[in-house]
Amino acid sequence: MKTLSIDADRLLGRLRNLGQIGRDSDGRLVRLAGSDNDKAGRDAFVAWIRSAGLEVAVDRIGNIFGIWRDDANTNHTPVLLGSHIDTVINAGIYDGCYGVLSGLEVIETLQASGFVPANPIAVAAFTNEEGVRYAPDMMGSLVYAGGLPVEEALATVGTDGTTLGAELERIGYAGFEKPGFLKPHAYIELHIEQGPVLEREGMPIGAVENLQGISWQRVTIEGEANHAGTTPMSMRRDAGHAAARVVTFLRDRARRANTPTVATVGCMSFEPNAINVIPSRATFTVDLRDPDEGRLQAEEAALAAYLKELAAAEEVTISVERLARFQPVAFDKNIVELIEDAARKRGLASKRMTSGAGHDAQMIARIAPSAMIFVPSISGISHNPREHTPDADLVAGANVLLDVVTRLSAQ
């Protein structure tokens, strides 16, 4: 029997096509959730779903589904594929879109082959995975999995003062389905790695067995503004200096430990932010990740202890706000093995790995057996126009997805 394969030209063509939709006047790709550009991307995706003859459904948080089912399998739960098509500001064309369009590609390939699935097969584009305009990220899949009430999510006020619910209505994607209306038989998300590991190790396929737990905190340090020239070093309560101590503490601790823990301070601001004034306030974010929940908790505890010690030593006041917290996710062992098996049969080397990024799969894993397939990201670059994966790797990943879906929907 001839091995079935996806239509590479169709998949790559759509990926490039979608990557041209939602460019700003500087040519930057910006499809923030609920925006006019997001609508343009959604419209293109829905047109492709319709042209494939799939049923289109949109739920209240704006998640879009393309469903292939027939009278014989409609009572079975669907094998769900998907990811997201919203982007960050100045994005690359692969993040999210590759998983969504590959899901559609797999369905069309199976349709054309005459394959009769025992389960429906559906492709989903989840709303606001990036979380740039509305927090938290992975919102559409979180709501879908029952982790956040839909009313609360719709009421989210964005960085530009808009409300997600009103924006979804405005762009015509406030649907009627109740989030969670399709309970998946299984969920598989194909995604670029967004990290350097697969490329460095020469592996075309990552069988993602788990996903790091994520702890996001915002730390505010209050000291005292004073004149930079007249205040002796010994009499300062310098919030900026205290913030810098936290950055170096986190870095030194993470480098010293022989663990996969990563710690990042990505946002930082000083007040009054004047060259000749000792900062009265410093505000910064801490992003801690670890695939082990116990270790993630230990890192959080170590930071809290350090902040307490620092507040006393520097005579500053420190407050911490939790912005997001997700426990590590273990994906479904059977699906991970199916991924490895599918890669092996196509002669593709694969590597079990941990996802360092958050993905919709971590939310859907709450309600269905789930796993992810990674393909290499050149230099690990993502959230950047230089994000790139070679065509051959994109095609290979979609073919592995095809084989896994075939196995799962034939059971």
Add this chain to the structure above:
Amino acid sequence: MKTLSIDADRLLGRLRNLGQIGRDSDGRLVRLAGSDNDKAGRDAFVAWIRSAGLEVAVDRIGNIFGIWRDDANTNHTPVLLGSHIDTVINAGIYDGCYGVLSGLEVIETLQASGFVPANPIAVAAFTNEEGVRYAPDMMGSLVYAGGLPVEEALATVGTDGTTLGAELERIGYAGFEKPGFLKPHAYIELHIEQGPVLEREGMPIGAVENLQGISWQRVTIEGEANHAGTTPMSMRRDAGHAAARVVTFLRDRARRANTPTVATVGCMSFEPNAINVIPSRATFTVDLRDPDEGRLQAEEAALAAYLKELAAAEEVTISVERLARFQPVAFDKNIVELIEDAARKRGLASKRMTSGAGHDAQMIARIAPSAMIFVPSISGISHNPREHTPDADLVAGANVLLDVVTRLSAQ
């Protein structure tokens, strides 16, 4: 003979009056150079000069002079008193204004006493001492002393995109006199300390014998933006972390040294400033001050060496831009002794000290024997609505100024 004293009610009344001029809708005192609020403050000062019967002169950079001279002394160089009346954002009422209004007060007191000065006596309000809207600070006195061509100063583009020259014309303070037109016989600036030393030591008068050298630099560190979750700690080029290392380096070095060196990082920004992205760029300012030029140069050299080492260790690119550099200033020994002597004769304890802040006096010292008198700042607070000096200290300082001016203009 009865000791002459200034009119405390008149001085304090004007100080409070001027402190109400230029409040924004939140009640904050904001008289940025060249603004409508600056014009309102200038108009009040000029009205007081006129009511004292003084000659008013305005030079091309907008410095305002009130000159008391007569036919007998007009060929002699004037004893100049002064400071500035522009403010920072959300300022206190004393910084600068106290010196200007005390200068006027001294002249009016001497006029009323029948004193006949051998030299003219003049009071100056220098333009844009604070440098908040237009850089550099102390601009009016710098231009006056010949340290910056007036055309260049007038062409300065402000933080709001305006040009200082156009703004001075708009508010009616683009004068005709050539900066430097009055060559001072001596210059004395009375000012609040803006530091905690006098209050802490219970000293009402500071005889300021020198002024710290100032080195302002902007440092830009370029690393690589990457995903906070997928990039192992060992593979990061984190510009934010490198910036934090510089902050802790400067602090540790200044604390370890048993010198008056102060080092401050007041401004800090990260790019892209996103919680889950390793900073690709960090930009921050370094403010180094020391009363000894050799030591200040050594501190600059130590920073430069550290940045070089850091760039190699963290695989980041570091560039440095010099924003301002003033050598330490030694004030005139004779005037400093006159200040100490005047304080002693009034029964006021005084302390020789270094100015940690920059002042117009450091510029005028280039063209005339100069010195400063400090009065205590409660808790050292300045550039803040809580800036405060008790009335008794304000009056004592103005009386010491009166005595010094009497001695200088009787010679």
